[in-house]
Amino acid sequence: MALDIFQEKGVPLDRQVFTWKDLVRRPYSKLDDDAFTRVCVIYMNGILSDALRTKHAMSRMNRELREQLAIIRRVEQFEQTLINWLNPPDQTPLETTLGFEQVAIEVTASVALREPDPYLAQTYRFGLLEDFDHLYRYGALYDRLEGKDPNNITQSYTDILVGRPTSVEHRYPVDDLRRPYDRRTAHPLTKIHAMSITAAENQTHDYYMTVGPFFSDPVARQLYAEIAAIEEQHTSMYESLLDPDETLLERCVLHEAMQVYNFYSCLAYEKNPRIKEIWQRFLDYELGQLHHVIQLFQKAEGRDAAEILPKTLPEPIGFKEHREFVRKTLNEEEDLTSIGTDYVRLAEVPRDHRSFVYRDQLNSDGSPSETVAAGYQWIPGTELAARAARMGSVYEGKKVH
């Protein structure tokens, strides 16, 4: 079902309206809905928050575009509200955090597999292994703080085990920067991928910065501080893939196309009709916004949008498990790091390299990610289930407690 984004005009901007009741709907079920429904909700909240973030940055630095940006941004703010408010109130910040890392693992894996540019694909695999470790660290926190099983959230789709250890992910700022794609030669999917993952990671950072202080346990507070720092690195890394020479309107057109693509992907996946209907509605809204921006772009720059956009949308994101791919990547690339924009094996980096000095300084008072998961192996029902099982059958009365 290839979508022709030039043919499909969507809903015009002036018909993209909301009410408070419409914005605040019945949330998905933490217990009964599929983990990938949560993944889509968390991911699309990130995409929309980046739509706002990008337009705000542009408005602060451009006079002519302000009015148009304000009009589109207002609708996007409501789209984001409706989506974010689908998260149910019985889902705690730590549970939503597990969902954020599942997004970072499964969506990035899907992107890495389809990315046409090998250097960008390498970058996605690199970041993927780090977020993969975050799920394990937060999983240990969830088990050890609250006595709950992280797999209740991830639903057996995603491995919960050590990735590239978070404690070694800390790098000197310039070692997180990458070479951008070339706006003139890059495949449109490359641009869509880079903008999408940048959006998701930036929202992950902002979320951890918001919820971190809600925790009472000092290790939890430290862990959120530590992983938020990595998400800041990831945001820096992924955004540096974007060609800074794109014009503002060119970036605007691409960003709207990226939003269209992501809603289209969610629509292709979703089985819950109540949620599916939302993806369809916002796909139509985003098509309307895309065509609105295309008009502005063509008028201002005298260029045809077909120069920068694909005629039909690429295959949708695979909202599914990627364990085999993630394990293979872990096996082959766990010991990678980056020096400047290049990937190297950790063993090849001299001990006194700036990123090692930087990392050792941060970890010199102890490492929260190592503390929280010391000796931790995920097992169904929490590590206490394994401990209880080792006591022998209490029911049979062999042990009396």
Added chain:
Amino acid sequence: MKKTTSDIGMNRTGIATSPIDSADITQAALARQPSHLGDESLILKVRQQYALESEGVGSVPPPVSLKGVAKTAVDMLKGSKPTVFIDKLGERAAFERTGVRLYQGALGKLEALGSWEGGPTREGLERILNDELSHFGLVTEALTKLGADPTAVTPSADVVAVASMGIPAVVSDPRMNLRDTLSALLVAELTDNACWEMLIELARGVGHDTLADRFQLALDAEAQHLSMVRGWLSSGVTLEARAAPMPQAEATRPAPLV
């Protein structure tokens, strides 16, 4: 609208949802070693370190009236610490005030969902609501008489508010029915009873016998709250357990619940 709590459906949280995937991830998890030795006690070590550096959540404010200042000075001369009583009164006032909101929420659910045989009645819930409100008033008066500021959040009030953070969340969640709400109210009433008992002991211990006598009446009412809430909840659970099971079509529906 859903009056029942325990229907069969598409719950996906357990490993039995997808036995093949869960066996695969369990095996993979056991095959990979942790990156650091140790166990959960390392978390406690860090917590202890921070605890040693901590100065608590805050303090009891100084007395607001001259009478309060004088009373505090006398108590201190007698070798007792008057702020403890003020702190615990502050806790009670805050809890009772929140209690009123909880019963307002329960009444709202009763109106929308109705009750069941042996379940809560409008009169019953209203009676408890009014008791909580009058207990709030009683403790507020006591605080004022002692020269304390009844609007201040004392440290114990803060601790109990953190401890019971989930209760208003259950009451105000429209997905949770009246029976679910009673589970939350049970937690509140159990705490309420134990805390009034301790407050009375404390009042007698620091020589406020008149207050203690008045508080005893509140405790008597709380004991009735507890038995009412417990009875309503228990009859609701028993009733659903005895009811005919959900039809099979509902139970085996392949798509997620919508």
